Amino acid sequence: MKFPKILLAAIVVLGIVAAVAVNVPAVQDRLIGRVIRTNIDNHARVAQLFADDALRLLVCGSSSPLPSPDRARPCLAVIAGGRFYVVDTGSGSWNTMALLRMPGERIGAVFFTHYHSDHIGDLGELNMQTWVAGRPMPLPVYGPAGVESVVAGFQQAYALDAGYRTAHHGADFLPPALGMMQAHVLTVPDDGTPATAFEDGALKVSVFAVDHAPIHPAVGYRFDYKGRSLVISGDTVKTQSVIDAARGADLLAHEAQNNDLVKRMHDAAELLGRTRYAKIFHDIPSYHTTPVEAAEVANAAGVPLLLMYHLTPPPPNRIAERVFLRGVSKIRDHGVVLARDGMLIELPLAGGEARVSELR
Ligand SMILES: [Zn+2]
Ligand SMILES: [Zn+2]
Structure with a gap:
């Protein structure tokens, strides 16, 4: 004692x-x-993420239009060949990347899946921040038809700010030409077959149409790098083009919306007289994929690892995560990961299983 x-x-x-x-x-x-x-100090982080020994996927936004205290809106960063490529720039996603000490000057390009506000909100911030970080070129922004007007709009909205920064820090330090964005319109076959969107050395990015009707165009992407590959669904219902694109891939990042929870939110909104919310919760199941359907897509494609992102509603804790995934284990009892901001998935170039970890 x-x-x-x-x-x-x-x-x-x-x-x-x-x-x-x-x-x-x-x-x-x-x-x-x-x-x-x-x-x-981001030296250790840069060495960790940019070593040319893996194809990497970093979750810079795992949420959807619904608010979350610790999840940014949709954003996935693919890291390959010493650069990172951002697929969708959801609101808050630059903050997530900055907290993870991502080196903005290493950005390679932005790819948009479509132009819903939750996917584009941080484009201006990402462009400005990566310019300030020392990006050596104007920011290339790729997307299906519409990307030119989105880029022009953000460029105009941030024009005064760009001028302030050059005036304050000097044109040698922040050359105005490097602070610009360049829109690249992708031609995407409507039948879901993939087309080449981008190539740089060993990295190849393909684009394919998905079904997010009535939103058109809406696309997904496949990244291939030195024998490893990953596919990003974008916003879509369960659709054959994602299955086809993901065949033979190592990782499928698929959007997921739990419609049982959306139904409960609809009922609560209706009960409480929040009729506009009730209307939205009634409408959104028609153009997204449930967690069970996402698992079906991964199974049909034979892809070993499924990452669910664009989570609707975004689960706030472990109990909610279990509710979100209800029914998934019955059809897929392994190879399912629910995205969190800061999650890193590494596909070693030497081969072998994906490594999943969380950065802080
Ligand atoms: Zn969305
Ligand atoms: Zn959408």
């Missing part, structure tokens, strides 16, 4: 010392200095 009492006393004394210490300016300065260094 004696030892625990001593231990308890030691803990109390340590607690008192710590409580006093955090009020000492020298201690505060030391702690703050450590945090500042940690937040700014």
